[in-house]
Amino acid sequence: MPAGDPEVPPSAADGGDGTTPDPSVPADAAPAATTPDAAAGPAAEPARPVREPAEQGPQAATAPVEQAPEPPATEEPPPEAAGEAAEARRAAAEQAAADLAAVKRWAAERAAAERAAAEEAERAAAAQAELDQADVEGARAEQAAADLAAVREWAAQQAAAARAAEDHAAAERAVADQAEAARAEAERATVERAEADRVAAEQVEAGRLAAERAAAEEADGQRAAAAAAMAAERTAIEHETAERAATARAAAAERAAVERRAVAERAAAAERAAAERAAAERAAAERAAGERAAGERAAVEREDLARAQAERVTGRRAAPERAAPAAGATAVTSGRRAGSGAGSSGRLVKVLVAAVLALVLVAAGVVLALDLTGGDSPVAVDAEQVPDAVLPDLTEPGPVLTPLSAEAPVPDPAALAAVLTPLLGSPAFGSGLSAQVVDVATGQVLFDRDAADPGTPASTAKLLTALAALTTLEPTDTLTTTVVAGSTPGEVVLVGGGDPTLSTTAPSVDYPGAATIADLAAQVQQALGGQPVTSVVVDNSLFSGPLTAQGWGADDAPSTYAAPVTATAVDGARQTPGRTPRSGSPGTDAGAALAAALGAPDAAVSLGAAPARARTLASVESAPVARLVEQALTASDNLLAESLARHVAIARGLPATFQGAGQAIGAALAEAGLDTTGLALSDASGLSRDDRVPARLLVDVVQAAADGSVPDADVLLSGLPVAGYDGTLTDRAVAGQGIPGSVRAKTGTLLGVNDLAGTVQTADGRLLAFAILADGATGSLEDTETALDVVAAALAGCGCR
Secondary structure (H helix, E strand, O other), rough: OOOOOOOOOOOHHHHOOOOOOOOOOOOHHOOOOOOOHHHOOOOOOOOOOOOOOOOOOOHHHHOOOOOOOOOOOOOOOOOOHHHHHHHHHHHHHHHHHHHHHHHHHHHHHHHHHHHHHHHHHHHHHHHHHHHHHHHHHHHHHHHHHHHHHHEEEEEHHHHHHHHHHHHHHHHHHHHHHHHHHHHHHHHHHHHHHHHHHHHHHHHHHHHHHHHHHHHHHHHHHHHHHHHHHHHHHHHHHHHHHHOOOOOOHHHHHHHHHHHHHHHHHHHHHHHHHHHHHHHHHHHHHHHHHHHHHHHHHHHHHHHHHHHHHHHHHHOOOHHHHHHHHHHHHHHHHHHHHHHHHHHHHHHHHHHHHHHHHHHHHHHHHHHHHHHHHHHOOOOHOOOOOOOOOOOOOOOOOOOOOOOOOOOOOOOOHHHHHHHHHHHHHHHHHHOEEEEEEEEOOOEEEEEEEEEOOOOOOOOHHHHHHHHHHHHOOOOOOOOOEEEEEOOOOOOEEEOOOOOOOEEEOOOOOOOOOEHHHHHHHHHHHHHHHOOOOOEEEEOOOHHHHHHHOOOOOOOOOOOOOOOOOOOOOHHEEEEOOOOOOOOOOOOHHHHHHHHHHOOHHHEEEEEOOOOOOOOEEEEEOOOOOOHHHHHHHHHOOOHHHHHHHHHHHHHHHOOOOOHHHHHHHHHHHHHHHOOOOOOEEOOOOOOOOOOEEEEEHHHHHHHHHHHOOOEEEEEEEEHOOOOOOOOOHHOOOOOOOOOOOEEEEEEEOOOOOOEEEEEEEEOOOEEEEEEEEEOOOOHHHHHHHHHHHHHHHHHOOOOOO
16 A cells, blocks of 8 residues: 555444554554544444445545435334434534544554655665665676676577577478479479470461461462463453454455455456357357358259249240249249248347346356355354364374273382382371382282381271261262251251251252252241241251360361361351351251241251151252262362261261261271271261371272272272362372373371372273372472372383383
């Protein structure tokens, strides 16, 4: 308790002695006197209702005195009790005043004692301080030095411990950092390897696509340049022809004018000559007539003279007889005159006949002249005049290809190897090349280079798909596309039949003989009887599984050469008929085309399934399978090849998937008697880089189609592109000593892959089957294709005997 805050002594009523010693004050310093109440003793203290404070302390002296509670108001105390209570309250008040006065006195005494004790303590402390100042300071200095040393030692220990802890932590962090760095480095290396692999794959894919695009662009450019050159040439020819025609017309007109003048002059001359001839003939006739008349007159005169002489001789006869001769003479004279008139009339007739003959001759001369010169014919004015034209002697046309003959010599294997080996060593082929050449008629292997090793076939895999389709399906089979009624009025369902050749144009610009959307729509409208179509559902359930194959690149479908494989498509999934870009949604495109053909272009189009036992509204048929196989081979149509393979799988009871199609093709080839060792197909078009086919098997397929050992397989040969003529070999004419058109082969092209497989007819007329797989090509596409064409040309021109 602080000084100056005395305790309040307990009251005498509590049984205390009126004083409480302060613990903080020495016993000898307590006040000697007690309060008056304490001196009075317990007998003198009346009973008080005053309650003592619950806690004694410094505020006890000034706390108000709490009076006793008043009795309940409900009880009216008796007068005697009221007086006693008042007396008690007065006594309590007096006692309280006395206690307060005692407390104040005690407090004053206590304060004085404490002040005195404090002063004494201060004096003692000052004295002691003066005495121990040096000791204290020395001790304090020593203690401070010791403390400082201890602190420094402790600080050093703490610093050492901290350094040790930091070193340990640093070591642990270093180990952790090293582990983290190793992990991060490993992850980074993994990521970098993955990124490098991805970048490499993308670069390879980009390179392949770039090469294909460049090849396509180059081909398009070459075709465009050729078309432009042809157009320019046609324009020049037309211009030259027009100029020649104009010159010819001018020359013809001038010649016609000259000829007309010449004809007129010749006609006038002929008329003059005819007139002169007629005049001469008339003069000659007149002379002849005069001469004849003179002769006749001379004869008459001679007759008259003879008669006269006779008469003179007989004149001596009797006179009666003279009268008669006179009369007779008169008669004869009359007769002569009459004869002279008749002769004059005959001469006139002769002159008239001669004139008519002259006119006829003149007319004949004019007609002959007009016929020889062409006259005024309009054909002569427009026709090109070719002076001195000489027609060649026509002979019977010879065959384009040398006919096959069993007597044609077979190339000698050693001679053929001597020709092919250097060519197949071209740097453009790179490594891993395989090849085989077989004589079709005998099956003799004439050349073999790793032909049993599986290689990447690219599009030459379509040869396998074609043979499987021709042997599993009937060549005359067709693919059916139908439209059935939907589940609600106004809804129709296009049920895909796996025919990607279904055309939006009539006729098709991409697939001759294809079924058309227009035909389907016309049948649907007739079946619905004018009911409007509000929605089209496309059912692709005929095919299943992924839409793209394992081994296809991310940019392969859609692209300019491939599309997702669905059971429903139009125009080969082309975005525009006749163009190369393909669609990524062939099914909905087909549905939209049907809706447009039905006159409902805004109808909703969705994918779904046809209701069970739905009513058929329309159906169309594709071209025969044989024609579809030809189209797939000639144009190297990936989607059509995949669709045909799915139908082969369905016919063989396998799933209509990429995997099922590959299994079906292998089964069909084995069933045809071919060795399928090394065959692995991830698709049917050859677009997958995971496909593997030995060159030997490709040759076996071509040979089987060519020698007739597999029925109906000969259609495969008619679908092979002809070098320099059609399909994927249009721009790859085989030059050299071989016969034009002697190479018929399927191409195969991927990035770093260039293949060629088919038939070649030698210059001697021998048919060979061959396959070349260059799946490690390092040269450019053009260089590798050129190297392949050189090999094919060597086969075509090789007698090799």
